[in-house]
Amino acid sequence: MNYEEVGMVLAKLAVYDNRIVGEAEVMAWHEVIGRYDVRDCLDAVALHYSESPQRAMPADIRKLAMGIRDRRRAAEARAALDPAPQPRRSAEVEALIREVAKKRPKVEFEDITDGQARAIARARRERERATKSSGEGESQ
Structure with a gap:
């Protein structure tokens, strides 16, 4: 984050607690929160004042921004691991599935256990x- 972005964070803080923001404050805060994403720090300001009436200090915003960043990264990692949507089956594959299903023996309800019935x-x-859910995604 650059000095201007740190100034944005301090400006948001000033809205909540009427602090005076000058060049020295920007430089001091930059030493503590400068390595974090400006969006995470801005979100941290709102989170801090939604949970605490105390005046926010750089360490407060740093700690909250780290948590926000970590949760965002974890969500991004989970999203990256989700398999890509499978393409629709071709008509030939659908026909083959129907053919195989017709050849399978019918299972009478009495032949299965309660656990099997629940699993089915x-x-x-x-x-x-x-x-x-796949139909909803297509209509959007």
Whole structure:
């Protein structure tokens, strides 16, 4: 973060606590929070004053900005690990699946255990949710 961005953070702080902001304050705060992202620091100011009536110090904003940064990075890492949406099956694959399904023996409800019945019901619910969520993404 550059000095101008630190000044933006201090300006936001001043809105909450009427502090006087000058060049010396910008330089001092830059030593502590200068390595953090300006958006994280601005969010940290709002978070601090939503939780505390105490005047914010550089260490307060640094600690909150680190937490915000860490949560953002973790969310980005999780998003990067999510598999890409699978392409729709071709007509040939759909036909093959139907053909195989017809050849499978029918399972009578009495032949399965309660645990198996619960697992089947859960799988159906998950499949319905996946179908609904993939359909929602396409309509947007």
